Amino acid sequence: MRNYDLKEDIREYWSRRSATFDLAFGHRIPPGPELDAWAAAVREAIGPAPQKVLELACGTGEVTNVLLSLGHEVTALDFSEAMLGVARAKHDGNTRARFILADAERTMEPDQTYDAVICRHLVWTLTEPEQAFADWFRVLKPGGKLLVFDGDWTKPTPIGRIASLAVRVIERFIGHDPYYDGAMSERHANIMTRLPFSGGLTPEGLKPLVAAAGFAEVRFPSHRPIAVAQRRNADLRNRLRTRFYRRFVLTASRPEDGATAGPHLNTLPQPEGISS
Incomplete structure (x- = not known):
């Protein structure tokens, strides 16, 4: 029941944010x-x-x-009907997009159906990460790819602490940004303390969990190009925000039939290669 209650709290939180979610930087x-x-x-x-x-x-x-801009056929799921409503309206009429109400930890999609499984800022919210990784492995075709964009949102980096102080000084003059603060609300903080990754989601902690699910070639390409692009047209406050937390990209693959996952010897990048 504890996980059920937590998931319902998570669903309600994101549903309430759906109307203004796109207004929050990042x-x-x-x-x-x-x-x-x-x-x-x-x-x-x-x-x-x-x-x-x-x-x-x-x-x-x-x-x-x-994904649609790259020509892919996309099945996009979320367990907030309110979020899905915004997404459906945004892509209304696009025949390459299918939106379904579903739990990302138990997708209920057929075995070995997809060439790729992709998510952004999801893994830190998982209530049963081992179950989720096993399910994502199951729905991938042999040779299929897993792509995760996420970060450690529990504590700022050393540079992030300085950037956070600078933002607080800026906001004394230009005022508070209510949309960004929605992500740091008391309710958000309460949910975070009850999650398996409440101590932080890091590449070092994530890699063995992904490998244990059967994935091979677990790598961490740099997130820096995305952060640099975010800063291109952002104001000073938002440029500073891109430096708050350690963000990262994870890629992995389901081995081809007959292959084994191997020893997973790919080395993790140094922190400066992940931070942005």
């Missing part, structure tokens, strides 16, 4: 340098050819837009 992916950076990261991870993609926790459909 959630919308605008055309131009930022969209290009996200598209490049996806191409590098799963290849340039159009594929059948399962997008987990699609929210308002911003990453969906990136």
Whole structure:
């Protein structure tokens, strides 16, 4: 019952934020340098050819837009009907997008259906991460790719602490940003303390869990190009916000039939290669 209650709290929290979610810096992916950076990261991870993609926790459909711009066929799921309503309206009429109400930890999608499974800022909210990784492995075709964009949202980096102080000084003069603060509300903090990754989501902690689910070639390409693109057209306050937390990208693959996952010897990047 504890996990059920937690999931309902998570669903209600994100549903309440759906109407203004795109107004919070870092959630919308605008055309131009930022969209290009996200598209490049996806191409590098799963290849340039159009594929059948399962997008987990699609929210308002911003990453969906990136995937559609690359020609992929997208099944986008979320367990907030309010978020799905925004995403469906945003992509109304696009025949390559299918939106479904579903739990990302138990997708109920058929075995070995997708060429790629992709999510942004989902893994830190998982209530049963081992179950989720096993399910994502199950729905991938042999050779299919997993692509995760996430970060350690529990504590700022050393540079992030300085940037946070600078933002507080700026806001004394220009006022508070209510949309950004929604992500740091008391309710958000309460939910975070009850999650398995309440102590922080790091590449070092995530890699063995992904490998244990059977994934091979677990790698961490740099998140920096996305952060640099976000800063291109942002004001000073938002440029500073891109430096608050350690963000990272994870890629992995389901081995081809007959292959084994192997010893997973790929080394983790140094922190400066992940931070942005």
